[in-house]
Amino acid sequence: MNLLIKSATVIDPNSPFHQQVTDILIQDGQIVQIGNNLNAETEVIEAAGKHLLPGFFDLNCNIGELGYETKEDLATGTATAAAGGFTGLAVMPNTFSPVHSKAQVEYLVNKAKGNLVAIVPLGTISHKREGKDLSEMYDMYLSGARAFTDGDHPVQDAGLMERALLYATGFNALIFSYPEDIAIAGKAKINEGEVSTLLGMKGIPALAEELMIARDLYLAEYTNSPIHFSTISTARAVELIREARRKGLKVTCDVAAHNLVLTDEALTGFDSLYKVKPPLRTAKDIDALKAGLADGTIDAIVSQHTPQEVEYKNVEFEVAEYGMIGLQTAFSLALQAGLSIEQIAEKLSINPRKIIGAEAVAIAENSPANFVLVDTNNSWTYTKENNLSKSYNSPFIGQTLTGKVLLTVNNNQIFKARNYDRS
Template sequence: MNLLITGVTIADPNSQFNQKTCDVRVEQGKITAIGNNLKPANKEEVFDGTGAILSPGFFDLNCSIGDPGFETKEDIETATRAAMSGGFTGLAVLPHTKPVVHSKGEVAYIINKAKGNLVDVLPVGAVSHDLEGKELAEMYDMQQSGAVAFSDGSKPITDDGFMSRALQYVKGFNGLMMVHPENKSIAGKSQINESKTSVLLGMKGVPALAEEMHISRDIFLATYHDAPLHISNITTAGSVALIKRAKKDGVKISCDVAAHYLVFTEELLNDFDSNYKVKPPLRGKSDTKALLNGLKDGTIDAVCSQHRPQEIEFKAVEFEIASYGIIALQTVLPLLIKAGLDAGQIAEKLSINPRKLLNLPVPVIAENAEANFTVYHPAKEWEYNTANNQSKSANSPLLNKKLTGKVQLVYNNKQLQAYG
């Protein structure tokens, strides 16, 4: 598919055309020309990019799909359709499937099933067999088969000795562990943030301490082993402060935050809407402010979707028994725009840094480069509804709401997808 995009503003800190308004030509999967007043060629599709941003394709570090085993929640086909609609050209998919992705067989299954897709689907292998936190999974074999990192998904690794051995093992072959920070003995069965809101709602709260103690432990272990470690889904001001200090001390630590924690706060739970039930829980306004500051000063390396599809019978129930999670692939961009991130910050946190963390090639908007990009209009309004929801599931509090920030084109693997 040959394509000419006219009058688009490029947002790519690694490109010599960063922040410039240009025409961009793509032929046979490569960017062949970037300039002004490029003339349309024969059999070339032309897209008017006036007012739009062209960024390296978005990449998600933290996506859950149901394939294999839970395809009624989401399968690879629907997940990649949702990803494209949200501007993502790459997904790192978590291992909490059935069977768990804890050997090279499951890794190969995902890679083979996702072949030929516009969206790169890259498996994250489990740290522990069956996510039980007791026996190390076949991490080296999984890496050799294509796993890009290792995680027990939304399950924290509670055993300190096991965590220490896992870090030591992964360091031996330059792997990366991504961990969910939760001290379960302190969090208990609580489901919302510990605060005035939890008191008013009459529910036992999860203190910020449960997240921060777990991160403190992991910082000590990463320091002891001099091993890289990635903290997924941070949500508190204290977590930002801990990681900032650790980075200053030279610890090889990185972290991400899901887009909804930058906009949603615990006050949204006053109506007990289970679509706002996430793990970790939504926090307070001071935490949201600290997370935004952490993104801007470089403490937080990346933004992710934390996409967690759930069937309606697991969400349309009382809050206390509802499952955790939000479908989020199609709404990350509007939330980042609402949070106040500019085009350069979005490219850095959603396109460049996620791939750097996984040692993947980073797309660059440059002549003769492989075309892997997203075009979006930051001011265009659209309604997210059941007609354009590409996920199999519908557990989003943003459905039937007007959002600002619309993906218009995605291009990768010599394939183009356009949206009206």
Template sequence: MNLLLKNVIITDPGNTYNGQKADLRIENGQITAIGELTKTDGEQEIDGKGGFLSAGFFDLNAAAGDPGFETREDIDSLIAAARAGGFTGVAVMPHTAPVVQSKSQVQYICNKARGGVTDIHPVGALSLEREGKELAELYDMRQAGAIAFSDGDRPVKDDGFMSRALQYLKGFDGLLMVYPENGSIAGKAKINESANSVLLGMKGLPALAEEMQISRDIFLAAYNEARVHISTVSAAGSVALIRKAKQEGVNITCDVAAHHLSMTEELLADFDSNYKVKPPLRGAADVAALLEGLKDGTIDAVCSQHRPEEIEFKNVEFEIAHYGIIGLQTVLPLLVRAGLGAVQIAEKLAAGPRKVLGIPVPAVSVGTNACLTLFNTTEKWRYDEDNNYSLSANSPLLGQELTGRVQLIFNNNQLYTNG
């Protein structure tokens, strides 16, 4: 298709046009001109006044229910939620039923998602059934399209197993993504350990459980000279550990979930299970440390940690409710709420995730295939059941007016606009 985007602010660090207002022409999926342009015959024109144009957003950590829990989220609904949230690419975790742990299962997801405006990239399970005992078919899954490997929301408990996995992954430059929790410290706690947990009369999950696991992961990454990505850090101590490791040359990266940047444990006062996430919401000091980690480059990317759940697993007592928030459509508003500017948003949602995965970052420049997200950081909109494209509704933000909206994405020579 042929498209003319008018009056957009190009947000692409290192680009000649970065920070400038310009028009951009796309012909047959390729950017052919940037500057002050006039509409031609057969060309669709969209006025992006007030919008920032960056490389397409990429999410490092989302979950679907397909296969096995399609009532929770299937591939089509995942893509619908992702494109509305501005994502042109999504890495999908393997905790489905059956677990995505073989070549054929990776191919199933790739084939089902093929042809959409949003690319879906399966993350293969590290271990069979995510039990941390026997390696899954890692190389075969890589050949079939797995972009990385992880046991999802289950930490790798066995130190020796993880060390051997890192050695094996080095053979084909595979990336291991780990969830940071020491289970013996965490126990069955549900919320952050603090004065707030005492006030609410609930067993607290200490930040120590996350920090101890991250310390272990750093040692193993350094010992094996391998790369490790730590998913969804949430505590100030974790940021400090990763910062020090990076300064010492350890090949380690990390991300943070958007909700951990603007939500704190005080929101649990009413025992709303839609705020029940793992890692748990922490305190204001942790949020401040996470934001500082984003600013200084310690934290490489922001993810959605999209976790759809049926109502019967959320509309129950807090203690027994499942963890998770649907987040693909609300990442941008949460980052705006947290005080991030357009350049930092583009860095942590578009460039950072791809650098973690070792894949090219699309450029907003002439002669490149267009992979773009146009977003507005001041536009207000109401998030409700009419524009929630997930099959699930477990978000505390539903029914709220939010600031920060994705206007459109363009990828694979396809255009999607939020009406």
């Protein structure tokens, strides 16, 4: 893959060309030269006014393979990721059966080999995600898993979580905690507050998330282990993690892109496309999440891409499945939330790789070409036609969004947005 990108603004703190307008020459998938007024007999992309960032990396992506290929498979999931600017995905083990052995990790690694989008399988903490016995974590680590989580099943047993933290620390793996105390959350479907009262529905208190965060912070401190919290959503959660970082605990966290722009008021029409977990919270929570991103308390933004077949969403709200697809909209939603392009590079490209222990990416000479070219001012309409997922469960389909991914490049391969004019 040979390419010359002209007059792009590089946004990459790891690059000597950070915030410079420059040309980038790629030959056979390598960046061979960066500078002004470059020329080459190859395809040319005019990128004046556009930004070039390291490829995005998603720490929370659900792809149905193994077992739920009708929702999404590796081929459609990685195509969707490339369209959203992602060159790496940490894939949740929420499959059938769950990814709880080295054979399943090796299957995913081998099947995804050579793809534009790199796959990092996440193994389960517990066998079959049942929350009883530890899974084969070390064997999975040797096979390619770098972190462990029970996905959208919180580890309710504190003793099991303590053992998992101690065990994973022994071989430099990371535990992801999905913070929800199910004894508090119960069978409620939406955030507890004015909207749940208005709709006459039981609510999930913010306390359910915050209690689990407090518990796991104590366990991480006791075991002297690193811990990562997936998809935090409340103001108090941000404060708990902020205080833990002040104390020197090895804690990181992320937030789902849709939790930065949608409040529980979107649920007044009982539209199941807005049914997600953690639930949509309040404007006050969103303000706190944005403040957490700004001061570094929240390390990363994730898509929490969760495809569902239409028959699991086009039903009554109470029985509909949770989740929305989000790989193609994460960048636009980050812009909508008010993040600068520098913050987006940090939260979508750089920090996720640090957290998962993936190889760092830099826009530099003699480095592999792994980047995304974006236009922060370009508006586009998300439609069923340009949605590359097998599933359509997104409330943003039919909406016009600002911020378009134009090119995604990695592993000597390229994705180009439809109708992108190039010279």
